[in-house]
Amino acid sequence: MKIYKHFVVMVMLCPGFADAEPLPLDEALGAVYRECNGIEDSLDELKKMAGINTAITGVGTGLGVGATVAGIKKAGIDKALSVRLEKTRETLKGTQTAGKATESALDQLSNDVENLNFEDFGTSEEKQAEATDNTDELQKKSKNLGNLRTGLLAGTTVTGVAGAIIADKNKTDQSLKDQVENCINAMSDLRLSYKAAQISGEPTFDAADVITACEGYDYIDLSKIDKRATGAKISSIATATTGGAGTIVSALANSKNIRNDSTTGAEQKEKNLNTTANVLAAGATVSSAVATAFNASQISVIKKLIEVAENCSDAL
Numbered sequence: 001m002k003i004y005k006h007f008v009v010m011v012m013l014c015p016g017f018a019d020a021e022p023l024p025l026d027e028a029l030g031a032v033y034r035e036c037n038g039i040e041d042s043l044d045e046l047k048k049m050a051g052i053n054t055a056i057t058g059v060g061t062g063l064g065v066g067a068t069v070a071g072i073k074k075a076g077i078d079k080a081l082s083v084r085l086e087k088t089r090e091t092l093k094g095t096q097t098a099g100k101a102t103e104s105a106l107d108q109l110s111n112d113v114e115n116l117n118f119e120d121f122g123t124s125e126e127k128q129a130e131a132t133d134n135t136d137e138l139q140k141k142s143k144n145l146g147n148l149r150t151g152l153l154a155g156t157t158v159t160g161v162a163g164a165i166i167a168d169k170n171k172t173d174q175s176l177k178d179q180v181e182n183c184i185n186a187m188s189d190l191r192l193s194y195k196a197a198q199i200s201g202e203p204t205f206d207a208a209d210v211i212t213a214c215e216g217y218d219y220i221d222l223s224k225i226d227k228r229a230t231g232a233k234i235s236s237i238a239t240a241t242t243g244g245a246g247t248i249v250s251a252l253a254n255s256k257n258i259r260n261d262s263t264t265g266a267e268q269k270e271k272n273l274n275t276t277a278n279v280l281a282a283g284a285t286v287s288s289a290v291a292t293a294f295n296a297s298q299i300s301v302i303k304k305l306i307e308v309a310e311n312c313s314d315a316l
Helices: 002-013 025-036 039-092 098-115 123-130 135-169 174-200 207-219 223-253 266-315
Strands: none
Touching: 025 174, 025 207, 025 266, 039 135, 039 174, 039 223, 039 266, 135 223, 135 266, 174 207, 207 266, 223 266
């Protein structure tokens, strides 16, 4: 009669596999305990590293914002200096139109702000500079802002490199993947053993509670962790690349050779370099912010998986 019961159970539960007899329930519970208990510890390490990386890329974003703002302020001062230089040139030529030309240029610059080009920002700084008579003071302030932008961009570059390294390593390893897969398989065996015990009238112990607490493993997708790590890595690499290029361009734009060059077209060259540095600063800021978002998202995914693992471990 017992053999007949087992035969009925297997036909009902595993069509086509009537020769695969379920494990005794106590053995199935023991397998679940071995395979599923403590998975949260491995996940917690991933969460910790994702938190560190979020902080690092967050700092990089802040540095990028600072570099962009410094560049915008510098653009405003440089515009005022440019207008003042033009006024000096006109005066040296003996013309009487310098005042009107300056006023017209400033009005035009105010209107151009609406175009949202980097060289058109910084009007606040420009107006302050316009009210300052000391050209040397403005030159010094412009240089300091340029140096500040270069330094902040260098800092953003460093955080980009660090973020890329951490993100590349903060993925699920084969050991964790095997552990989760073994846990899922053990849970599958437990369900079969539990149903068999119910049908045969054998004790089911706390199997129902374990199955309920651990059922979340059926929906675990470790690839979500890895995808977000890859996104953070790519964004951090972009931060390091743009930030590094911006640092070089910013340093060049603020170098003595460029600033003191009085040859034809030198002023436009300096302006172009500064505009490029500002664009790169903004680009590094955006990519760093994206990396931060990926890291934060990775933390969110890991937390949900840890919750599943902890519920299962508590039941075991």
